[in-house]
Amino acid sequence: xxxxxxxxxxxxxxxxxxxxxxxxxxxxxxxxxxxxxxxxxxxxxxxxxxxxxxxxxxxxxxxxxxxxxxxxxxxxxxxxxxxxxxxxxxxxxxxxxxxxxxxxxxxxxxxxxxxxxxxxxxxxxxxxxxxxxxxxxxxxxxxxxxxxxxxxxxxxxxxxxxxxxxxxxxxxxxxxxxxxxxxxxxxxxxxxxxxxxxxxxxxxxxxxxxxxxxxxxxxxxxxxxxxxxxxxxxxxxxxxxxxxxxxxxxxxxxxxxxxxxxxxxxxxxxxxxxxxxxxxxxxxxxxxxxxxxxxxxxxxxxxxxxxxxxxxxxxxxxxxxxxxxxxxxxxxxxxxxxxxxxxxxxxxxxxxxxxxxxxxxxxxxxxxxxxxxxxxxxxxxxxxxxxxxxxxxxxxxxxxxxxxxxxxxxxxxxxxxxxxxx
Amino acid sequence: xxxxxxxxxxxxxxxxxxxxxxxxxxxxxxxxxxxxxxxxxxxxxxxxxxxxxxxxxxxxxxxxxxxxxxxxxxxxxxxxxxxxxxxxxxxxxxxxxxxxxxxxxxxxxxxxxxxxxxxxxxxxxxxxxxxxxxxxxxxxxxxxxxxxxxxxxxxxxxxxxxxxxxxxxxxxxxxxxxxxxxxxxxxxxxxxxxxxxxxxxxxxxxxxxxxxxxxxxxxxxxxxxxxxxxxxxxxxxxxxxxxxxxxxxxxxxxxxxxxxxxxxxxxxxxxxxxxxxxxxxxxxxxxxxxxxxxxxxxxxxxxxxxxxxxxxxxxxxxxxxxxxxxxxxxxxxxxxxxxxxxxxxxxxxxxxxxxxxxxxxxxxxxxxxxxxxxxxxxxxxxxxxxxxxxxxxxxxxxxxxxxxxxxxxxxxxxxxxxxxxx
Numbered sequence: 001x002x003x004x005x006x007x008x009x010x011x012x013x014x015x016x017x018x019x020x021x022x023x024x025x026x027x028x029x030x031x032x033x034x035x036x037x038x039x040x041x042x043x044x045x046x047x048x049x050x051x052x053x054x055x056x057x058x059x060x061x062x063x064x065x066x067x068x069x070x071x072x073x074x075x076x077x078x079x080x081x082x083x084x085x086x087x088x089x090x091x092x093x094x095x096x097x098x099x100x101x102x103x104x105x106x107x108x109x110x111x112x113x114x115x116x117x118x119x120x121x122x123x124x125x126x127x128x129x130x131x132x133x134x135x136x137x138x139x140x141x142x143x144x145x146x147x148x149x150x151x152x153x154x155x156x157x158x159x160x161x162x163x164x165x166x167x168x169x170x171x172x173x174x175x176x177x178x179x180x181x182x183x184x185x186x187x188x189x190x191x192x193x194x195x196x197x198x199x200x201x202x203x204x205x206x207x208x209x210x211x212x213x214x215x216x217x218x219x220x221x222x223x224x225x226x227x228x229x230x231x232x233x234x235x236x237x238x239x240x241x242x243x244x245x246x247x248x249x250x251x252x253x254x255x256x257x258x259x260x261x262x263x264x265x266x267x268x269x270x271x272x273x274x275x276x277x278x279x280x281x282x283x284x285x286x287x288x289x290x291x292x293x294x295x296x297x298x299x300x301x302x303x304x305x306x307x308x309x310x311x312x313x314x315x316x317x318x319x320x321x322x323x324x325x326x327x328x329x330x331x332x333x334x335x336x337x338x339x340x341x342x343x344x345x346x347x348x349x350x351x352x353x354x355x356x357x358x359x360x361x362x363x364x365x366x367x368x369x370x371x372x373x374x375x376x377x378x379x380x381x382x383x384x385x386x387x388x389x390x391x392x393x394x395x396x397x398x399x400x401x402x403x404x405x406x407x408x409x410x411x412x413x414x415x416x417x418x419x420x421x422x
Numbered sequence: 423x424x425x426x427x428x429x430x431x432x433x434x435x436x437x438x439x440x441x442x443x444x445x446x447x448x449x450x451x452x453x454x455x456x457x458x459x460x461x462x463x464x465x466x467x468x469x470x471x472x473x474x475x476x477x478x479x480x481x482x483x484x485x486x487x488x489x490x491x492x493x494x495x496x497x498x499x500x501x502x503x504x505x506x507x508x509x510x511x512x513x514x515x516x517x518x519x520x521x522x523x524x525x526x527x528x529x530x531x532x533x534x535x536x537x538x539x540x541x542x543x544x545x546x547x548x549x550x551x552x553x554x555x556x557x558x559x560x561x562x563x564x565x566x567x568x569x570x571x572x573x574x575x576x577x578x579x580x581x582x583x584x585x586x587x588x589x590x591x592x593x594x595x596x597x598x599x600x601x602x603x604x605x606x607x608x609x610x611x612x613x614x615x616x617x618x619x620x621x622x623x624x625x626x627x628x629x630x631x632x633x634x635x636x637x638x639x640x641x642x643x644x645x646x647x648x649x650x651x652x653x654x655x656x657x658x659x660x661x662x663x664x665x666x667x668x669x670x671x672x673x674x675x676x677x678x679x680x681x682x683x684x685x686x687x688x689x690x691x692x693x694x695x696x697x698x699x700x701x702x703x704x705x706x707x708x709x710x711x712x713x714x715x716x717x718x719x720x721x722x723x724x725x726x727x728x729x730x731x732x733x734x735x736x737x738x739x740x741x742x743x744x745x746x747x748x749x750x751x752x753x754x755x756x757x758x759x760x761x762x763x764x765x766x767x768x769x770x771x772x773x774x775x776x777x778x779x780x781x782x783x784x785x786x787x788x789x790x791x792x793x794x795x796x797x798x799x800x801x802x803x804x805x806x807x808x809x810x811x812x813x814x815x816x817x818x819x820x821x822x823x824x825x826x827x828x829x830x831x832x833x834x835x836x837x838x839x840x841x842x843x844x
Contacts, residue, residue, distance in 0.1 A: 028784070107806065113795055115805060122817050123787065201642070205817050220623070221646045226818040229648075247840040254842035348836075361835055362450070365545065373535055373838025382843070383537060383834075384529065395544050395627050395831035396648040397819035409817035412805075413783055416795025418669040420676035421804070 012189055012196050016124075016151070016203035022181035023123040023149035029178055031098035034144055038094040040172035041141065045087040048168050053078055055160040056133065063157055071261070076131045076157055086137045093141040093387050099404040100147050114415040119408045121147035122205040126197040128219055130155040130211035136165045139208070140183045142389055144173070146407040149182040151204060153193050155211070162187060198223040205409070206397075210390050213317065228398055228406075230390030233263035233345035234317050235375045238334040238360065239282075240351035241274035247372060248350050249281050252323075254374040255348075257289045261319050263391060264346050264378040268314060268324045270334045271299070276327065279303060286323060295325040314341045331356050335363050342366060345393050346378040367393055367400040434611055434618050438546075438573070438625035444603035445545040445571040451600055453520035456566055460516040462594035463563065467509040470590050475500055477582040478555065485579055493683075498553045498580055508559045515563040515809050521826040522569050536837040541830045543569030544627040548619035550641055552577040552633035558587045561630070562605045564811055566595070568829040571604040573626060575615050577633070584609060620645040627831070628819075632812050635739065650820055650828075652812030655685035655767035656739050657797045660756040660782065661704075662773035663696035669794060670700055670772050671707050674745075676796040677770075679711045683741050685813060686768050686800040690736060690746045692756045693721070698749065701725060708745060717747040736763045753778050757785050764788060767815050768800040789815055789822040 008016070026034070045052070056078040063073055078086075105117040125148045129135045136154055143150040154162040162185060170180040186193030197207055198219060206226050209219035213232040220227050237255060239248050255266035271279060276298065283293060283303040293299075293306035294313045300306050306325065313324040314337070328334045338347055348370035349360040357371045368378040378400060380388025385403030392398040398406040430438070448456070467474070478500040485495055500508075527539040547570045551557045558576055565572040576584040584607060592602040608615030619629055620641060628648050631641035635654040642649050659677060661670050677688035693701060698720065705715060705725040715721075716735045717728035728747065735746040736759070750756045760769055770792035771782040779793045790800040800822060802810025807825030814820040820828035 224643045368834040370836040374842045376843040399832050400834045410821050412790040412822045414792040420796045421798040
């Protein structure tokens with residue numbers, strides 16, 4: 001059991017140290033100054049929209065030349081409207097209340113010691129993410145609002161876009177007197193930049209991976225700094241025997257079709273055998289929106305358009321207009337299936353039986369568990385958090401949508417008058 | 423960036439699965455039943471005291487034969503009084519309020535969705551620890567109270583003691599109808615047992631290492647499951663120019679001598695140059711209790727008994743009757759030294775200058791920061807938590823003393839009436 005600390009190139013160590021130092025500067029800045037910096041970022045995004053789009057065009061053209069698929073191109077692409085959207089998101093974050101300094105617990109001990117637990121920034125928040133350049137701005141804004149420095153590692157597909165975005169945000173925060181290193185990127189260090197985050201113990205206080213399941217798996221496995229796992233969602237809806245048929249049709253359609261590429265969209269629908277009569281209506285509504293159905297034998301008898309589901313289907317996060325459907329004999333079988341295949345993101349039961357609802361809520365071990373609602377509601381915006389860093393699927397520190405509060409830690413303040421311990 | 427999942431022997435995988443299944447059983451058990459199980463453990467410890475001590479004697483004899491030092495023998499040793507102490511600790515844990523089910527946030531969204539965040543168990547809590555067999559009982563009791571299963575990997579020095587303790591706790595919880603696998607050990611799997619915890623993604627929800635700095639470093643570096651780092655404490659006290667001299671003598675003596683082997687005892691005392699006149703009294707009080715002093719030149723001129731401190735001294739957690747002393751020119755220099763050498767556990771300032779106190783409280787990035795009090799107060803018992811799992815020195819999830827609350831996660835419960843997302 002030996003652990004060898006990672007050796008970083010001096011220039012990369014300097015980058016880590018600069019972030020840590022900038023985090024100290026932010027910790028001493030007032031909420032008003034942090035908000036002023038957010039305002040400066042908002043203005044810079046609008047003023048430099050053409051420069052951002054021009055850099056983005058370089059990324060898009062390189063992507064096209066390398067055969068990037070249309071969906072990915074779309075996620076990468078910035079337009080004047082989308083840049084405006086980035087600025088608007090910064091404005092929303094700016095308008096939220098300051099999360100820092102809140103007293104969480106407070107007590108006076110019998111010996112007179114005054115003990116208070118307060119909310120403080122983490123320090124340096126690391127993020128490793130993929131193609132979407134909006135993440136660069138979203139995470140920077142949330143971190144700045146919560147008093148944290150960020151050290152970013154974006155996807156190589158968005159290299160030029162991210163370079164311009166980071167550069168203009170650094171100028172913006174420097175213009176109000178905050179340390180520019182509060183927002184920094186390690187993209188110029190290639191693979192070693194990712195190591196600077198994953199192995200940056202003492203420099204990176206928390207690391208948030210956002211992207212594909214394989215990216216998240218790699219970050220979780222290789223990191224020695226604390227990680228908050230986000231996102232991957234093999235999401236289930238269980239249609240109980242007593243479900244309202246019309247609601248089931250609407251909710252399943254909404255959960256799959258409203259935005260199929262995101263983590264809270266449904267991937268598997270489990271149907272109680274007694275609810276089989278609802279299947280044709282559910283299937284037709286999905287098929288009418290172009291959804292591909294993968295189903296077991298009992299359902300295929302009712303829905304000839306469905307292809308045969310394989311074992312792989314139950315474990316697949318399609319993130320597209322595809323869904324798997326399976327008949328179960330009981331609530332217990334549904335719970336057993338969910339236990340086996342869920343990624344602990346969101347699961348819902350559709351039922352009129354409140355005893356079954358309560359069993360489902362208690363037994364299913366996921367970040368969000370729902371009764372008679374679309375799984376698409378697991379979302380920071382919907383929960384009223386204003387913006388979100390991601391959706392945590394782990395149980396440590398944050399579970400479910402992560403807003404500003406989830407980017408903070410705590411600290412115990414003890415005020416005495418000379419007390420020693422007996 | 424590829425990650426290969428760890429392949430476990432089938433028998434070890436079964437152990438992990440049994441823990442996960444037992445956690446489900448616990449999650450469905452009432453608080454009254456969990457308390458009844460704690461009572462059964464308490465009774466079994468007393469009833470089987472002789473069997474425990476006999477197994478412990480085997481460990482002690484093996485340790486002696488292998489040349490184990492006296493201090494370690496003492497930490498390993500169980501006596502009738504110490505076994506009674508274990509049972510008493512279980513009784514204290516049993517008497518605490520149930521931490522589960524509490525509503526943390528609750529809101530009704532504009533669309534009528536009822537959203538509630540409640541406190542739930544983690545599931546399976548892993549612990550890797552060293553010689554002290556009391557940890558086996560303490561962590562099991564805290565986990566049981568908070569509805570978690572435990573999977574334990576104790577030190578090989580305490581193998582026979584832990585085997586008996588785990589066995590009697592399993593019998594005790596089974597006797598009240600809880601799954602015996604809620605308390606299990608992987609000690610019989612050697613090194614692969616530690617891997618079962620560190621690489622047990624999907625089976626271990628949180629892993630707590632307790633022990634030496636090198637043990638903790640290894641666990642943090644090698645784990646792919648979420649870890650809560652505990653314990654290591656290079657703790658500082660800064661004596662400001664305006665400190666009360668008598669208080670400084672008392673507090674520093676208390677912080678070093680009252681229990682030198684623990685993480686919240688002071689290791690380095692920084693002294694403002696203007697406070698140098700206090701040094702002889704501080705030093706004499708420490709020397710009178712047999713403390714070895716490692717000091718810089720300015721202090722050695724006043725205290726000839728002190729040896730010359732080396733660079734290593736500033737980074738050393740002595741955990742014994744040794745302390746390092748250093749003169750600083752200013753609060754800034756003290757803060758700079760702490761930033762460089764602190765392990766972010768506990769630091770204190772002794773001062774009559776409240777502006778300096780506030781700067782210190784704000785600037786020092788540690789789990790607990792104190793003014794005019796002994797660092798020994800960073801302790802779950804002192805903070806009124808009843809018992810503690812350890813003291814977290816990381817910022818994610820838990821920071822400072824960890825009690826029952828820190829062994830829980832949360833879950834979002836969403837109740838609808840057919841809502842879909844717009």
